[in-house]
Amino acid sequence: MTAPDGRPLLLLVGGGGGLVGRSVLMEFQADWSIRSVHRHPVPEEQHGGVEWIAADAASLENWDPLLKDVDLVLTLAWYRPGHDRRFAPLTRGLLRLLDAASRCGSPRFAHLSVPDAPADLEQGLPYLALRRRFDRALERSGISHVIVRPTMLFGPGDRLLTVMLRQMRRYRFFPLFGTGEYHVSPLSVRDLARILRTEVGRPGSRNILAGGPRRWRYRDLTDRMFAALGQRPRYWHLSPRNSVRLASTIERLGSSLIYRYEVEWLLADMLGLPPYTGLDLPLADVEPFIGAEGARMRARPAALA
Numbered sequence: 001m002t003a004p005d006g007r008p009l010l011l012l013v014g015g016g017g018g019l020v021g022r023s024v025l026m027e028f029q030a031d032w033s034i035r036s037v038h039r040h041p042v043p044e045e046q047h048g049g050v051e052w053i054a055a056d057a058a059s060l061e062n063w064d065p066l067l068k069d070v071d072l073v074l075t076l077a078w079y080r081p082g083h084d085r086r087f088a089p090l091t092r093g094l095l096r097l098l099d100a101a102s103r104c105g106s107p108r109f110a111h112l113s114v115p116d117a118p119a120d121l122e123q124g125l126p127y128l129a130l131r132r133r134f135d136r137a138l139e140r141s142g143i144s145h146v147i148v149r150p151t152m153l154f155g156p157g158d159r160l161l162t163v164m165l166r167q168m169r170r171y172r173f174f175p176l177f178g179t180g181e182y183h184v185s186p187l188s189v190r191d192l193a194r195i196l197r198t199e200v201g202r203p204g205s206r207n208i209l210a211g212g213p214r215r216w217r218y219r220d221l222t223d224r225m226f227a228a229l230g231q232r233p234r235y236w237h238l239s240p241r242n243s244v245r246l247a248s249t250i251e252r253l254g255s256s257l258i259y260r261y262e263v264e265w266l267l268a269d270m271l272g273l274p275p276y277t278g279l280d281l282p283l284a285d286v287e288p289f290i291g292a293e294g295a296r297m298r299a300r301p302a303a304l305a
């Protein structure tokens, strides 16, 4: 049941080049062999125990050969924006994987999902509705599994805090959605990889929420981000309704800066999850990360931040 060198084999679906995937590689590479399924080549996978399989999880019909000798399947693949016609094929592909894993008697399955969202999004937004379809299918599959649902992640190259800092540096102000009284509890992507590792090592099936060490009032976090850039906080105050309108407009223009559902989720105050408590090490606080990114951006001209 192991790789030729005797190490356990991990099937990583949705790639080593993504934000979470890069940390997962770092966490598992030392003592697991990794078979990584995604579409585009990435430098992180060109060396050291990673077998990259160039494939689209949405269209892969036969997962059986990829499951050979695998001890653990870990699914990360999902898209951030998109309509039904984008999410439905990926959902079907992941369900085919689940079915194959069930038939092959895969020992363990880990899946990355997301925290609860407002009911209308849960039911009406393909990003969530189809995701829940897969979450439920895994829970009913009979395979020993863990579903980890982290809140907002931070780490080198993330597309939330780093992008927010860049906008603050460039434009000197930032839109404040509503009052800013809602909460977030950012979790380091490195800690998420450790959490995945811890959870797959514990027996039994679970569905867990994972927040970072501190529950921030959103407005305090953005104030701190301005401070890290050496700037006075300057906000463009928007009502909740106008916040959603702005995000819809940005989305319609084809930008990936922010999506309407992300603003609605934030405003619903559902992202301030309690900290995950199962690691031996303390969870990383977001402040040193913000400080380091802020200092890095201050050292460059604002237009290049």
Ligand SMILES: NC(=O)c1ccc[n+]([C@@H]2O[C@H](COP(=O)([O-])OP(=O)(O)OC[C@H]3O[C@@H](n4cnc5c(N)ncnc54)[C@H](OP(=O)(O)O)[C@@H]3O)[C@@H](O)[C@H]2O)c1
Binding pocket: 013, 014, 015, 016, 017, 018, 019, 020, 021, 037, 038, 039, 040, 041, 055, 056, 057, 058, 076, 077, 078, 079, 090, 112, 113, 114, 149, 150, 151, 152, 153, 154, 160
């Ligand atoms: N970032 C966050 O704050 C956050 C918070 C909570 C949960 N999550 C969840 O964590 C997971 C990973 O997020 P991330 O931020 O690491 O995303 P990411 O940086 O966009 O990476 C996604 C990875 O999935 C692969 N992928 C996408 N579609 C695929 C397909 N059809 N077939 C095969 N591979 C595919 C991509 O590789 P290729 O392009 O090479 O195929 C990429 O490596 C997602 O499920 C996300 O919803 C993220």
